[in-house]
Amino acid sequence: MMALFSQTIQTLLAHRLRGFLAILAIVWGIISVLVLVALGEGFYQINMKSFSLLMNDTQVVFLGQSTTKEWKGRAAKRLIVPSEAEVRQIRNHPAIENISVIYSKRNASVTDSQGRSLPRNVTGIDDQFIELRNVKLSKGSRQVNHGDLVNHKRVALVSWQLADIGSLHIGSSLNINGIPFKVIGITKKNEDGISLGDVSQAMIPSTVFTDLWESEPDMLFISPVEGVSSWLLRKNILSFFANQQYFDPNDKDAMYMPDFGQEAAFFKKLLRGIQLFLGANGAMTLVVGSLGVANIMFLSVTERTREVGVRLAIGATPNNILGQFLIEGGILIACGTAIGIVFSYGIVMLLNMIGMPEWLGEPMITLDAIKISLGVTAVLALLAAYFPARRASNLLPVIALSARA
Structure with a gap:
């Protein structure tokens, strides 16, 4: 396993530009999700304060x-x-x-x-x-x-x-x-x-x-x-x-x-709906970023067909090939996610320092928003890395070796 991980790191270092573009796509997607949801959370909190009387028992x-x-x-x-x-x-x-x-x-x-x-x-x-x-x-x-x-x-x-x-x-x-x-x-x-x-x-x-x-x-x-x-x-x-x-x-x-309670409940759902809409818009950007990763992975498989053929010819199993490409895609998306979360916190802090309009409240990144982003990213990462990896593992050595360099 360590040998497989080491080979994957070497491959990524050998294709730095490709890896950078894949990470950048994920970073942008994570930032879009977290910042938009943070803006929605700030808007939700400031408006719920105004409706605090409606939400209590008075x-x-x-x-x-x-x-x-x-x-x-x-x-x-x-x-x-x-x-x-x-x-x-x-x-x-x-x-x-x-x-x-x-x-x-x-x-x-x-x-x-x-x-x-x-x-x-x-x-x-x-x-x-x-x-x-x-x-x-x-x-x-x-x-x-x-x-x-x-x-x-x-x-x-x-x-x-x-x-x-x-x-x-x-x-x-x-x-x-x-x-x-x-x-x-x-x-x-x-x-x-x-x-x-x-x-x-x-x-x-x-x-x-x-x-x-x-x-x-x-x-x-x-x-x-x-x-x-x-x-x-x-x-x-x-x-x-x-x-x-x-x-x-x-x-x-x-x-x-x-009965203000019913009105407040409707208003609360409306605010959450606005926040969900903003999050969905950010998620679309994350989906586009994941498609970019998938395209880069497919390109990587195409360019490295002969390399895959050589590895298969000297004894590597299809599972070895599948594992390497999955780990490669996972590393790219994990790095993009981590960097995206850090940049998102920085952007939200900057927005709060600059000052937002009073009606918009203070943007805030919640733990739930991070969990949802990680969940969505994990699913998209699996899909983005699996299909290129499966294509590489299904190559026949003879066909792979005959491919153009």
């Missing part, structure tokens, strides 16, 4: 809907507007883990410290909002806490969009209805989850919000206890409020609870 409930069915003498088209005290009673339900109650105002007076107008969207939040809404805050920020709610503190979290518009930073102030509020936090850019309304907003403690405006809650975020499915959670929520507000438990229009 259920969004929009209040202020109307009933569509009559119920026990009560007319249809009644507006269901529970108070905060009524809403918070659901916290005692055995299927409910946590709840956040949200208020909103779309036409508030919001200005910076210089009196310049800012977007007029104000949200009243509690100390569970950040966790259930899955909001990420920038460095140095803090969330609204229990003390802020109890003491009616005039503090505000602002979205990064509002911070950009108003040149706001942590510690600066803005005026809401002419009252100054201190900015205690700014959401992290592009990582504040999906939008459930206008994102250019100021968020203040809900107790301060109700001091400014007489209002009922607009929205809830509700998380279930472990083991409760999203479908069962929605059923329990609807049943609870139907009991409390006296409407038909089967009237789903009375409490709007979108």
Whole structure:
């Protein structure tokens, strides 16, 4: 075996240009697969961050809907507007883990410290909002806490969009209805989850919000206890409020609870499909590279026909010939694969250093991508090397020796 391997190395060194071209074809194919899949992975990760709220168990409930069915003498088209005290009673339900109650105002007076107008969207939040809404805050920020709610503190979290518009930073102030509020936090850019309304907003403690405006809650975020499915959670929520507000438990229009899970699952499949498409394009390049290796191997067999004839004449078996050409093709593809992986990492690192558009994310090579590339390459390598090797092993010594040099 060692003698066969040694002969193969000598042959490759004797035909360096041919070997170089074969390796180059595989290198280019590996780079195409890994870099395209890395771009797809970056795109997938950055978009899945935006849909992180959809992928967890938190259920969004929009209040202020109307009933569509009559119920026990009560007319249809009644507006269901529970108070905060009524809403918070659901916290005692055995299927409910946590709840956040949200208020909103779309036409508030919001200005910076210089009196310049800012977007007029104000949200009243509690100390569970950040966790259930899955909001990420920038460095140095803090969330609204229990003390802020109890003491009616005039503090505000602002979205990064509002911070950009108003040149706001942590510690600066803005005026809401002419009252100054201190900015205690700014959401992290592009990582504040999906939008459930206008994102250019100021968020203040809900107790301060109700001091400014007489209002009922607009929205809830509700998380279930472990083991409760999203479908069962929605059923329990609807049943609870139907009991409390006296409407038909089967009237789903009375409490709007979108099933984001199905949408998120579809979007996840779509992103994976895009990544698969990119990988398939790279794989086509790898296939072309493998065909190049096969052509070079067939050319090698043709040029070395007399050499094969001599070896067969002095006692080499067809299996010896088959083994040598298989090892030769395997070495070429193994070298091309190794070099291609190294170059792919280098290219991805360079792309990250240069900086990609935010919507594309950071390209990353995953272990799964390498495994798939190696698997595809192994199959193509076997096919590319086997048929030329089999042709060489099937040559008859007399015919091989009579071939032109």
